[in-house]
Amino acid sequence: MKLARYSLPDGSAGVGRVDDDRLIPLRGEVATSLTLSEILEADDPRALAESLVGPASSAIPLDSVSLLPPIDRQEVWAAGVTYKRSRSARMEESAASASCYDRVYSSPRPELFMKATPHRVSGPGQPLRIRGDSKWNVPEPELTLVVSSRKTLVGFTVGNDMSSRDIEGENPLYLPQAKVYDNCCGLGPWITLAGAMPPPSEIGIRLEIRRAGKSAFTGETSVAQMARSYENLIGWLARENSFPTGVLLLTGTGVVPPSDFTLQAGDEVSITIDGIGTLTNPIVQGSKEYEITQ
Ligand code: DO4
Ligand code: MG
Numbered sequence: 073m074k075l076a077r078y079s080l081p082d083g084s085a086g087v088g089r090v091d092d093d094r095l096i097p098l099r100g101e102v103a104t105s106l107t108l109s110e111i112l113e114a115d116d117p118r119a120l121a122e123s124l125v126g127p128a129s130s131a132i133p134l135d136s137v138s139l140l141p142p143i144d145r146q147e148v149w150a151a152g153v154t155y156k157r158s159r160s161a162r163m164e165e166s167a168a169s170a171s172c173y174d175r176v177y178s179s180p181r182p183e184l185f186m187k188a189t190p191h192r193v194s195g196p197g198q199p200l201r202i203r204g205d206s207k208w209n210v211p212e213p214e215l216t217l218v219v220s221s222r223k224t225l226v227g228f229t230v231g232n233d234m235s236s237r238d239i240e241g242e243n244p245l246y247l248p249q250a251k252v253y254d255n256c257c258g259l260g261p262w263i264t265l266a267g268a269m270p271p272p273s274e275i276g277i278r279l280e281i282r283r284a285g286k287s288a289f290t291g292e293t294s295v296a297q298m299a300r301s302y303e304n305l306i307g308w309l310a311r312e313n314s315f316p317t318g319v320l321l322l323t324g325t326g327v328v329p330p331s332d333f334t335l336q337a338g339d340e341v342s343i344t345i346d347g348i349g350t351l352t353n354p355i356v357q358g359s360k361e362y363e364i365t366q
Contacts, residue, residue, distance in 0.1 A: 073118050074349075075227075076262035077108050077140040077195075080132075085140070087111060089125050090262050093134050099126035108263070109144040109318055112218060112226045118265050141195030142218075142229050142263045145317040148193060150214070150233050150251070151305050152176070152183035154298050154324030161328040165241035172244055182300060182308050185247060187233060187322060188257040194353055201255035202335055204358035206236035209335045211258075212325035213279040213343040215295055217302055218263050220318045223310040225302055227265045230343050230351040231322040232258030237334075253358075258343070259320065260351045269347045272296055279327045282340045289333055293326030 074090040078097075087108045088095040098106070103124040114120040153159050153176050162173035176183045194200050202209045216231035234257065240250035269275070275295040281288045302323070309321055335341075337357035344350040 073121060073265045073268055074262045075108060075111065075117075075121055075142070075265065077142055078137040079140060080137060087121075088132075088137075089121060090134065091131070094131040095134050095137055096128065096131045097126050098124040099130065100124060107144045108142060109146060112263070112318060113220050117226055118267060139196040139261050141190070141193045141198070141259045142261075143190050143193055143259055143320060145190060146319050147186065147315060148188040148190075148257055148259070148320045148322070149309055150185055150187040150231075150322035151300070151324045152185065154182065154300050154305075155293060155326030156297070156299075157293065157326050157328055158324055161331075162240075164331055165237055166244070169241070169244045177299060182305060184305075184309055185251060187251060192252065192254055193257045193259050194255050195258075196260040196351055196353070198353060199255055199356040200232060200234050200258050200341065200353045201253065201356055201358050202337065203236050203239070203253055204360060204362035205364055206239055206250075207334065207364060208238040209234065209236050210329055210333065211279065211281065211335065211341045211343070213277050213327050213345075214322040214325050215275065215277060215345055216259065217306065217321045217323060218318070219306055219309075219315065219321060221315055223306060223315075225266055225306060227263040228269050228345075228348055229259055229263050229320070230261070230345045230348050231320070232341060232343055232351065232353065233322050233325065234258070255356070257322075258341070258351055258353045261349050264348045272298070274346065276346045277326065278344045280342045281329070281335070282342070283336065283338070288339065289329045291327040291329065297326050298323060
């Protein structure tokens with residue numbers, strides 16, 4: 073089952089089940105007072121959502137609703153260097169930090185960092201930002217785990233871990249600035265509940281960047297290439313750490329454009345993950361006030 077947050081032109085909003093190209097709103101007094109994350113907190117989110125789905129006659133064509141980011145009050149974290157391609161890209165990016173990236177790929181403890189709070193997240197069609205003080209930026213297409221407050225994996229969504237590679241490469245201590253800023257994280261278009269997701273060996277991840285109506289970069293990987301399991305990443309994230317409203321965890325990128333590629337304002341980034349769907353966002357330029365002039 074796929075669950076989405078949506079709003080309608082009349083200003084109403086809610087949670088609905090996505091069936092192919094239609095959305096069926098969850099109905100009734102209970103459903104309208106429940107947030108998506110409250111449904112995900114249920115012992116059996118699928119059974120709860122199923123019991124609240126309205127009649128088929130209430131279905132709305134998906135292209136007539138606005139999909140909102142599938143997050144309410146959760147924190148968003150991310151794992152890094154979980155694919156060989158990410159390890160080699162970081163080692164190229166910074167000679168000074170190369171050994172850190174090399175070691176973290178095979179160390180028992182993964183790289184985990186706080187990526188975003190809900191107000192920094194963009195949903196389907198909403199803009200993602202290039203920092204004004206950065207000259208080298210890429211999207212990172214990442215399978216994203218949706219984890220409840222009980223630290224149980226309840227679903228999956230598509231994530232875009234936007235990254236400023238020049239800031240990250242200059243000094244590893246700048247990582248939070250390379251990763252965390254307004255509109256730094258794409259999530260959506262909805263959540264596929266855990267039971268409906270294919271096994272990792274069957275999950276392909278594809279990235280396409282379009283510029284002026286043409287494809288400027290395409291790349292793909294498979295979750296089978298990820299060096300760590302979902303359980304390993306959740307286990308480390310949850311050590312000595314509580315998430316009262318749940319947490320979303322991006323699992324790292326296996327697709328990095330070549331080093332001479334950087335995003336530009338006006339680009340459109342689409343990430344497709346098997347079992348979920350496609351998240352598309354336009355890219356916008358950050359503030360000129362901070363632009364690097366040299
Ligand atoms: O420390 C670098 C960030 C790595 C990352 O975000 C990734 O591998 O996806
Ligand atoms: Mg990443």
